[in-house]
Amino acid sequence: MGAGKLKAGIIGCGNISSIYIENLKKYDYVELIALSDINLEKARLQAEKYGIPNVYTPEEILRHNGIDLIVNLTTPDAHYSVSQQIISSNKHVYVEKPLTIEKDDAKKLITLAMKNKVRIGCAPDTFLGGAIQTARELIDRGEIGKPIAAHASMLCHGHENWHPAPHFYYQYGGGPLFDMGPYYLTALVHLIGPVKQVTAMSSKTFSARTITSRPYFGETIRVETPTHINGLLKFENGAVGHLVTSFDVWHTKLPCIEIYGTEGTMLVPDPNGYNGQIQIRKKDSTEWVNQPLSFGFTENSRGIGVSDMACSILMGSKHRANEELAYHVLDIMHSILESSERGIHIELDSTCEKPEPLVNLTN
Numbered sequence: 543m544g545a546g547k548l549k550a551g552i553i554g555c556g557n558i559s560s561i562y563i564e565n566l567k568k569y570d571y572v573e574l575i576a577l578s579d580i581n582l583e584k585a586r587l588q589a590e591k592y593g594i595p596n597v598y599t600p601e602e603i604l605r606h607n608g609i610d611l612i613v614n615l616t617t618p619d620a621h622y623s624v625s626q627q628i629i630s631s632n633k634h635v636y637v638e639k640p641l642t643i644e645k646d647d648a649k650k651l652i653t654l655a656m657k658n659k660v661r662i663g664c665a666p667d668t669f670l671g672g673a674i675q676t677a678r679e680l681i682d683r684g685e686i687g688k689p690i691a692a693h694a695s696m697l698c699h700g701h702e703n704w705h706p707a708p709h710f711y712y713q714y715g716g717g718p719l720f721d722m723g724p725y726y727l728t729a730l731v732h733l734i735g736p737v738k739q740v741t742a743m744s745s746k747t748f749s750a751r752t753i754t755s756r757p758y759f760g761e762t763i764r765v766e767t768p769t770h771i772n773g774l775l776k777f778e779n780g781a782v783g784h785l786v787t788s789f790d791v792w793h794t795k796l797p798c799i800e801i802y803g804t805e806g807t808m809l810v811p812d813p814n815g816y817n818g819q820i821q822i823r824k825k826d827s828t829e830w831v832n833q834p835l836s837f838g839f840t841e842n843s844r845g846i847g848v849s850d851m852a853c854s855i856l857m858g859s860k861h862r863a864n865e866e867l868a869y870h871v872l873d874i875m876h877s878i879l880e881s882s883e884r885g886i887h888i889e890l891d892s893t894c895e896k897p898e899p900l901v902n903l904t905n
Contacts, residue, residue, distance in 0.1 A: 548634070548852040551576035551596075551603050553624055554615030555584040557706070558638065558844070562613060563592045565845040571852035572611065578603040600624075604631040611855075613848055614638065618715050622647040625662070629654050634855065636663035636848045639724040641868040643715035645876055648869050655865065661854075663861055664868035666725050667847025669732045670900060671816025672840040677801070677808060678733055678899050679836060685822055687805030689734050692775075692783040694813075695796040696722045700789035702751045702763065709763055711789070712751060717767035718787035719875050722814065726785060726799065727871045729813035730775070733801060734783070736893045737874050739776040744768035744882040747790040773878040778893065785878075816843050837900060862897040870894040 550572045552559060559577075566574040576596035579585040585597045603609065604627055612628045614621060614637040622642040628635040629651060641664045642648040655662045668674065681689060696718060701708040710716050731737070747770060751763040770790045775783035799810035806825050811818020817840040820833040839846055847863035854861035870892045877888040 546856065547571055547573045548610040548855060549608055550574050550611045550613060550848070550852070551578060551598070551606070551609045552613045552615055553578045553600055553603060553628075555579040555581075555588045556615065556617075559588055559615050561842055562615060562845045562848075563588060563594065565843060566613070566848060567592065569845065569849035571849045571856060576603055576606065576609060600627075604628065604633075610634060611636065611848070611852060613845075617710060618643055618720070619710070622651065625651055626654065629658055629660055629662070632658050632660060634661040634663070634851070636851055637665070639665040639868070640720055640872050640875070641865065642872070643720075645869075645872060648872055652865050652869065661851060661861065662865035662868075663847055663851040663863050664865060665844070665847060665863065666728050666814075667844065667850070667863045668725055668813055668816055669729050669897070670839060670846050670850060670862060671843055672835040672837040673811050673816060673818045673820060674729050674732060674813060675837040675900050676833065676835045677810045677820055680808065680820070680822065680833060681733055681801065681803075682899065685806070686801065686803030686808050686824070689779075689781050689801050689803050691781055691802040692730060692734060692800065693797070694726045694730060694783065694785045694799045695787075695794070696726060696798070697786065697788045697791040697794040697796060699792050700751060700769070702753045702755065704755050706755060706757065708751075708753060708755065708758075712763050712765045712767060712769070714766055717769055717771070718789045719768070719771045719878060723785070723787055723875050724871050725813040726787070727874050728867065729799060729810070730783060730785075731867065731870065731894065732897055733810070734777050734781050735779050735896050736777065736870055737775045737783075737890060738778045738893070739887055739889050740773055740874060740877045740881050741887050742771060742773040742878040742881040744771040744879065745790075746770075768879065768882065771878060771882065773881070775874070816840050860898075864897075866894040867897060
């Protein structure tokens with residue numbers, strides 16, 4: 543462990559790795575020293591582009607005694623196996639969302655991490671951005687009174703028109719809920735609190751998708767997961783929420799998130815970003831009022847959760863994008879799909895603490 547910093551590496555050098563590498567190079571509590579991928583050429587190209595000194599095979603980076611923390615940026619179907627190997631190597635792991643595809647695998651990781659006395663962190667960390675942190679401060683300050691309800695919507699027509707490899711998004715473990723739901727659910731849990739019950743309905747409008755992006759232009763994807771999901775959420779504090787995620791909608795004007803309180807309503811921007819305009823309209827007001835952001839990290843700050851985790855390890859405190867929160871979000875998503883399949887209310891078997899708001903996490 544370095545003086546005041548954790549030595550870090552990355553496994554998985556696909557599309558999302560660029561922003562992680564760029565940001566981790568400038569955050570205070572981590573020193574990114576190595577990249578790895580099963581395709582070593584990908585890792586070499588990223589290392590050359592960003593000036594990272596070491597490129598290793600996955601086996602080599604796991605054996606490296608000088609690395610304290612590994613960021614797992616593999617595809618979701620590999621999250622469990624790769625994270626398990628990282629933890630078994632007695633290294634802290636921070637994994638892209640979701641924590642795992644299956645709940646049982648997530649439980650195994652958490653148990654193993656406790657045994658090996660290492661930490662698990664998990665994306666998304668967008669809730670640590672300026673927009674969601676400011677929204678949390680406004681709610682905690684009572685600007686809209688007590689939150690009693692919420693609406694969240696992520697509606698689009700899927701990834702086959704732009705993503706270079708959209709296949710996974712239509713397989714089990716993909717779909718709009720598992721792809722985008724973590725951003726919205728993590729934000730809602732951070733703003734309102736944990737969820738105790740869900741009820742849902744879902745559908746699959748198109749049985750196949752034709753790719754119009756490169757390099758798989760013209761290829762057909764068989765859709766194996768629901769692509770339009772409506773979920774009702776009962777929060778532990780009594781508030782009721784509605785989450786709709788879809789890859790079947792061409793156009794929409796619905797807001798990303800609205801929080802309804804006893805004293806007014808708050809519009810919260812896209813939780814898949816760190817910036818955006820917050821607006822409040824109080825019960826006796828005739829207009830919406832823009833709220834200035836009171837926190838930093840308004841640019842694309844992916845990786846700030848890694849920095850917060852490293853800081854917390856060094857300081858002996860609890861990190862915010864932690865395994866308890868990630869497992870609860872995973873549990874909510876699985877419960878939504880189970881409710882839809884079985885036509886029943888689902889009581890969650892998990893809970894979590896609302897993450898502590900940021901006070902002053904500098905980069």
